[in-house]
Amino acid sequence: MMKTVCWEGKNEVPPDAPRTHRMDLDDAPYGYELFKDKEDGCIKVVLKP
Numbered sequence: 001m002m003k004t005v006c007w008e009g010k011n012e013v014p015p016d017a018p019r020t021h022r023m024d025l026d027d028a029p030y031g032y033e034l035f036k037d038k039e040d041g042c043i044k045v046v047l048k049p
Contacts, residue, residue, distance in 0.1 A: 019044040 020043045023031050031045035 019046045021045045022048065024048050 020041055021031060021034060023045065025047045028047055031047060034040055034042040035045050
């Protein structure tokens with residue numbers, strides 16, 4: 001089972017956590033497409049609540 005960790009809301013994202021894109025939760029569908037297609041060098045999308 002996958003474990004979900006919510007660091008972003010608490011401003012606790014470790015500086016070495018892999019992420020390349022940060023966007024609002026409303027933009028999640030776009031972020032998913034970026035990640036799925038590896039567009040714009042996307043490795044990980046962090047969504048802000």
